[in-house]
Ligand code: SF4
């Protein structure tokens with residue numbers, strides 16, 4: 001393996017990660033400087049239960065009409081985010097635990113998940129471009145973020161086998177993109193995972209306090225009506 | 226069934242109408258003179274003022290909702306505006322929220338400050354832009370919170386809409402109706418400008434009616450009576466247009482042997498501050514009620530049937546007024562459940578035999594805690610209750626929420642998007658639609674008339690009063 005690739009896989013990634021963590025820390029400090037609105041009424045429900053319910057929303061597609069009625073979109077969401085998790089894991093496995101990808105079935109599963117996430121990325125990009133409701137709310141950052149992720153997934157498919165002896169290019173591209181990704185993410189909408197716990201926490205707290213969360217039964221038309 | 230779709234630019238470009246503001250200035254309206262209600266001043270740098278106010282009004286919850294949107298578009302199918310106008314992308318909730326998000330990004334968020342074009346960050350150029358913003362946040366959203374509950378990120382779009390409304394209210398850049406109602410509520414303590422005299426007269430009239438109905442010439446609607454079990458607070462619509470509901474309440478409270486009173490001041494449980502985004506007005510109105518209960522040493526506040534009135538009095542009001550909740554405040558639905566549960570009143574469901582469905586008020590179901598209570602009652606007071614779909618927190622707005630009924634200039638759009646609710650009602654095959662909100666009664670009646678539906682709007686209190694098994698005089702003795 002060339003010295004360049006070695007540094008790119010290791011030190012460069014660490015520096016980029018530290019950069020990202022630093023920017024995120026500043027971001028969180030900035031956010032916490034805004035005063036939190038306080039609810040001073042007597043509660044009907046439980047804030048704690050509301051927060052837990054709100055946080056678990058992501059794994060309860062039945063709890064939200066927009067997911068319930070759009071299971072195809074929900075499946076895409078799951079695949080896309082599984083792809084993110086697996087691709088991030090690959091950025092650590094390749095430099096620090098290369099033997100893991102020598103187990104061919106595991107390596108193939110990783111490739112499959114990242115490949116599926118790539119396909120979802122393409123579908124989402126097409127949706128963003130062709131659907132007028134999506135187009136009107138989309139910014140250059142939205143387009144760039146989805147393109148960046150999709151290309152990153154594609155590069156991941158080729159990098160995961162870690163065959164640097166055959167060619168280093170797939171790995172160079174994957175790790176270069178990972179670096180770009182780590183540096184760009186804190187300034188883009190991709191940072192939404194940083195905000196997710198907070199948005200859901202506040203919503204869950206309010207709705208739990210008022211007993212709106214957990215949602216009550218019913219709501220859907222029974223089959224056949 | 227629906228009319229031709231209206232051109233959205235006609236709505237967004239509706240000019241700012243300030244005739245009522247001018248009239249109020251000429252007449253030296255106290256709320257205007259005292260600066261409680263703001264009037265538009267074209268000589269001000271309104272954009273600068275808006276930015277300064279935005280800075281002061283931002284809190285952690287709103288900032289999180291401003292930065293948290295990923296533009297996934299999942300909210301589009303949850304909004305009655307976008308469902309009724311699928312050809313119009315400007316109805317997407319995220320697009321509406323983006324109108325304030327863009328301003329926030331340009332001035333408070335780092336990427337937007339450095340590379341505004343990259344995230345579509347921008348500043349309103351002039352008052353024309355602010356007027357367009359007004360038309361978006363007041364005219365194309367009823368702040369129903371349905372998109373909020375359907376956002377996977379938990380972004381509270383309705384809160385952002387209210388935040389923006391509040392900023393524009395401070396500049397007097399509001400629909401005429403918002404100005405007039407706010408002024409009335411500041412000056413008279415109630416939304417419809419009902420005078421003290423008119424209020425007392427209406428109560429006395431209902432008292433006489435109730436004496437006949439109850440065959441009890443000694444029956445009194447106690448005003449300002451101290452040490453009662455509760456003060457009963459109402460919607461001014463009941464005083465002005467539909468006093469029958471007070472009559473129904475009298476009948477039920479009488480047979481339940483209740484100790485209750487109506488305050489002469491602090492009786493309006495509705496709150497236009499919720500709609501205009503004016504927390505000061507919200508706090509003032511809510512505090513009137515809390516203080517009335519304290520003054521009369523009541524043990525609780527009972528709120529008659531009104532979605533936003535319940536939300537404002539039971540929930541938001543304490544926060545706006547920074548008033549520590551000292552006694553319980555409850556919806557009259559809870560009171561009615563207690564009566565039936567404790568056997569204080571008896572009901573016979575066969576007295577309400579017509580097929581009936583229930584419309585959940587947004588403020589009760591999505592911002593309050595009342596979805597099962599009305600159903601508990603309906604199952605006991607009607608024989609043919611049928612759900613509409615979707616229901617509870619997934620139900621659609623009556624399209625008259627968010628103060629929309631007071632903004633007549635947006636009515637054509639409101640009626641167009643009411644198609645969603647009209648279809649929901651029609652699908653039930655019901656002859657009656659029950660709702661626990663006076664505002665929804667008007668919203669539903671508007672769309673029923675517009676879409677020529679064969680369905681009548683009723684409220685729970687009417688049905689309970691009708692279903693009551695009244696003991697005859699001898700039995701009572
Ligand atoms: S669903 Fe939520 S995150 Fe997605 S576009 Fe709408 S507001 Fe934004």
Ligand code: SF4
Pocket residue numbers: 303304305306317318321365366367368369370371372373382383
């Ligand atoms: S709050 Fe209701 S009306 Fe407003 S954008 Fe959301 S769903 Fe539409």
